[in-house]
Amino acid sequence: MTGASTNELAQFPRPSIAVDVAVLTVTDQGELGVLLHRRTGDKAGTWALPGRFLRERERLADAVERTLDEKCDLPSLALDDRTPRQLHVFDDPDRDDRGWVLSVAHLLVLPIEHLEPVVATHPDLTIAPIRDDRAALPGKQRQLPYGQDEIVARAHDELRRAYRETPDPERFLDSEEFTLSELGTVHFAILGNDHWAVDTFRRKMSRQLHDTEKQSRGVTGRPAAIYRRMR
Amino acid sequence: MTGASTNELAQFPRPSIAVDVAVLTVTDQGELGVLLHRRTGDKAGTWALPGRFLRERERLADAVERTLDEKCDLPSLALDDRTPRQLHVFDDPDRDDRGWVLSVAHLLVLPIEHLEPVVATHPDLTIAPIRDDRAALPGKQRQLPYGQDEIVARAHDELRRAYRETPDPERFLDSEEFTLSELGTVHFAILGNDHWAVDTFRRKMSRQLHDTEKQSRGVTGRPAAIYRRMR
DNA sequence: TCAAAAGTGTTCCTTATACACCCATGT
DNA sequence: ACATGGGTGTATAAGGAACACTTTTGA
Numbered sequence: 001m002t003g004a005s006t007n008e009l010a011q012f013p014r015p016s017i018a019v020d021v022a023v024l025t026v027t028d029q030g031e032l033g034v035l036l037h038r039r040t041g042d043k044a045g046t047w048a049l050p051g052r053f054l055r056e057r058e059r060l061a062d063a064v065e066r067t068l069d070e071k072c073d074l075p076s077l078a079l080d081d082r083t084p085r086q087l088h089v090f091d092d093p094d095r096d097d098r099g100w101v102l103s104v105a106h107l108l109v110l111p112i113e114h115l116e117p118v119v120a121t122h123p124d125l126t127i128a129p130i131r132d133d134r135a136a137l138p139g140k141q142r143q144l145p146y147g148q149d150e151i152v153a154r155a156h157d158e159l160r161r162a163y164r165e166t167p168d169p170e171r172f173l174d175s176e177e178f179t180l181s182e183l184g185t186v187h188f189a190i191l192g193n194d195h196w197a198v199d200t201f202r203r204k205m206s207r208q209l210h211d212t213e214k215q216s217r218g219v220t221g222r223p224a225a226i227y228r229r230m231r
Numbered sequence: 232m233t234g235a236s237t238n239e240l241a242q243f244p245r246p247s248i249a250v251d252v253a254v255l256t257v258t259d260q261g262e263l264g265v266l267l268h269r270r271t272g273d274k275a276g277t278w279a280l281p282g283r284f285l286r287e288r289e290r291l292a293d294a295v296e297r298t299l300d301e302k303c304d305l306p307s308l309a310l311d312d313r314t315p316r317q318l319h320v321f322d323d324p325d326r327d328d329r330g331w332v333l334s335v336a337h338l339l340v341l342p343i344e345h346l347e348p349v350v351a352t353h354p355d356l357t358i359a360p361i362r363d364d365r366a367a368l369p370g371k372q373r374q375l376p377y378g379q380d381e382i383v384a385r386a387h388d389e390l391r392r393a394y395r396e397t398p399d400p401e402r403f404l405d406s407e408e409f410t411l412s413e414l415g416t417v418h419f420a421i422l423g424n425d426h427w428a429v430d431t432f433r434r435k436m437s438r439q440l441h442d443t444e445k446q447s448r449g450v451t452g453r454p455a456a457i458y459r460r461m462r
Numbered sequence: 463t464c465a466a467a468a469g470t471g472t473t474c475c476t477t478a479t480a481c482a483c484c485c486a487t488g489t
Numbered sequence: 490a491c492a493t494g495g496g497t498g499t500a501t502a503a504g505g506a507a508c509a510c511t512t513t514t515g516a
Contacts, residue, residue, distance in 0.1 A: 013287040014245035017333065056244040057324035057331050086320055089335055093288035100288050102248065104320055181495080200478055202496080215486095221494030222486040412467080431505055433469080446513095452467030453513040 018096075018103040019063045020051040020148060021084060022155040023072075024130075025112045026172050031129040032159075032189045034152055035115060036137070036144075037071055038124040047126065047137050049148045051103070060086070064106050072125055073118050074110075082171065084108040087154045095146055105151040107158055111174035130156060156190070163190045167205045167229070179216050179224035180205060249327075249334040250294045251282035251379060252315060253386040254303075255361075256343045257403050262360040263390075263420040265383055266346060267368070267375075268302055269355040278357065278368050280379045282334070291317070295337050303356055304349050305341075313402065315339040318385045326377055336382040338389055342405035361387060387421070394421045398436045398460070410447050410455035411436060 023035035036047040052067040054060065064084040068074040084106035091102050119125045128135040133153045135144060143149050162169050163186075172186045180202055187205075188196050209227035216224045254266035267278040283298040285291065295315040299305040315337035322333050350356045359366040364384045366375060374380050393400050394417075403417045411433055418436075419427050440458035447455045 012247070012284055014247055015285070016243070016245050017248075053243055054246070059324070060320060060322045089291060089317055089320060091291045093290070179495090197479065199480070203477085216495095218488090219494085220488055221492085222496075224495055410468090428506060430507070434504085447468095449515090450467080451515050452465085453469075453515095455468055 013100075015100045015102045017054040018051050018101050019054060019060055019067060019106060020049045020103050020146075020151055021064050021067055021106040021108055022049055022087075022148075022151050023068070023108050023110055023115070024155055024159065024172075025110050025115050025127060026186050026189045027112055027127060027129065029129075030185045030189050031131075032156070033127040033129050034135050034155075035072065035110075035119070036126050036128050036135065038126075039145075043145070046141055046145065047128070047135075048145050049151060060084075060104055060106070064108065068108075073122060074114070078114045078118075079108075079110070082108060082110065085158070087151060087158065090147065090150075092147075103146070105154065107155040109159075109170040109172055111172060113174050159190045163187050164195065165204070167208050177212060177214070177226050177228050179226055181224060183227075244331075246331045246333045248285040249282050249332050250285060250291055250298060250337060251280045251334050251377075251382055252295050252298055252337040252339055253280055253318075253379075253382050254299070254339045254341055254346070255386055255390065255403075256341050256346050256358060257417050257420045258343055258358060258360065260360075261416045261420050262362075263387070264358040264360050265366050265386075266303065266341075266350070267357050267359050267366065269357075270376075274376070277372055277376065278359070278366075279376050280382060291315075291335055291337070295339065299339075304353060305345070309345045309349075310339075310341070313339060313341065316389070318382060318389065321378065321381075323378075334377070336385065338386040340390075340401040340403055342403060344405050390421045394418050395426065396435070398439050408443060408445070408457050408459050410457055412455060414458075 025033050025035070027033045035050065037050050038044075039046050039048050050067045050071040052063055052070065054063050055066075058066075061084055065076050065079065068079070069076065085108070087105040087107050089102055089104050093100050095101065095103070115127060119127055126138060128137055130136070130152060133156055134149055135152050137144075144152070159170065167183055168186055173182065183205060184196075184198070184201060187201065206227065208230060210230050212226045212228050214226040216226055256264050256266070258264045266281065268281050269275075270277050270279050281298045281302040283294055283301065285294050286297075289297075292315055296307050296310065299310070300307065316339070318336040318338050320333055320335050324331050326332065326334070346358060350358055357369060359368055361367070361383060364387055365380055366383050368375075375383070390401065398414055399417055404413065414436060415427075415429070415432060418432065437458065439461060441461050443457045443459050445457040447457060
């Protein structure tokens with residue numbers, strides 16, 4: 001922005017800014033899932049993406065972190081180094097019936113191991129599987145409020161693009177070391193049946209990983225080679 | 232956003248919202264360029280991306296359009312159907328010394344034919360070529376204000392991704408019909424020396440275009456086949 | 463006739479895709 | 490031993506890269 005005087009800055013009404021975050025994970029059933037919380041207040045009981053209003057001079061990423069802490073009992077510790085990615089600014093002035101609100105949608109990927117404990121202990125949290133590019137909500141609710149379904153769709157799109165060529169760039173896998181089939185579970189959850197040929201996958205990904213020379217143990221079937229991320 | 236009462240909405244201070252737009256074009260010299268305007272006011276004379284503050288209940292895309300109209304004499308007519316794409320929200324609270332301002336960066340592609348007339352008649356407008364991922368500014372100025380260099384870099388990145396596989400998806404070319412070398416000029420300006428093999432380019436792109444069976448005329452050298460976008 | 467630009471054909475690769483087949487473990 | 494999942498080898502096809510060569514125009 002340029003060319004405005006200090007007067008001009010104060011001259012216009014300003015919108016409230018919200019952050020919404022689609023926290024995505026791959027469940028134990030190998031499904032892509034999104035973290036939802038049950039709302040309180042006048043629309044109590046319905047599920048929605050976690051979100052908060054931006055505080056004075058707060059960074060967006062910090063607001064996202066605070067949202068997860070305050071709404072989902074996920075302290076920044078659980079995020080270890082992960083930063084939310086901006087997806088889109090939703091700017092329809094009639095989007096929120098409480099007033100003029102711009103919402104900045106974010107994507108954050110967390111391993112299921114970080115989410116499971118808090119979701120298990122909080123009845124107002126759930127992980128909804130994403131099917132046909134929508135969150136499959138529990139109960140009768142069909143869609144998320146405030147056009148949040150679009151956020152989920154955009155998040156999924158981003159991941160599809162990122163996971164076509166590169167091994168787990170967003171770190172759904174908590175561990176630094178994993179087998180190709182563990183990696184495959186994640187990619188399969190994101191990319192689905194198409195674009196996932198076991199054979200090609202193996203060759204494409206192993207090329208981009210470092211072979212630790214270790215083997216998985218204790219599983220049924222032949223032990224798998226354990227790889228590590230490069231660099 | 233969810234769960235906030237009407238009270239909560241008014242409770243927090245709100246930032247000013249600005250839109251900045253990187254209008255990109257390919258110049259007659261086959262260079263990628265960005266539209267800049269000379270600022271007035273206390274920092275008069277320096278070049279910057281066009282930008283404006285968001286007005287009450289205004290859509291971001293509308294604010295971008297208004298910016299171009301008010302700052303650059305580019306009425307929405309000149310945009311014909313083109314919509315700006317969001318790139319990123321810059322949220323550093325100290326980014327703007329006039330106060331707390333969030334800036335939503337946008338990318339808009341315009342054919343040089345739309346820009347040349349206004350730039351030629353406005354001394355406070357220029358098209359700066361982009362070299363080494365930066366706007367090469369005229370005069371002594373080295374960088375754009377408010378970290379706008381990053382906006383230009385992000386815009387260029389977006390284009391690189393889009394132009395690797397697909398023929399002119401953002402419509403740098405004004406006409407619906409063009410030869411492969413006209414198309415090549417655009418892709419070359421964006422992708423540079425690497426990632427641009429004449430030969431592969433021809434095969435990859437012609438596959439995705441419709442051959443009109445027409446030939447270019449009046450040029451030196453053999454006339455070229457004229458293609459049209461598919462669908 | 464020559465320069466300039468467009469376009470084709472061929473060869474050599476790399477990589478996707480698909481199978482067939484062998485390997486190492488738990489039960 | 491056999492079921493189960495892991496991994497290799499080979500054949501085919503498609504596409505990228507490089508290069509030589511032909512075609513069609515303007516000057």
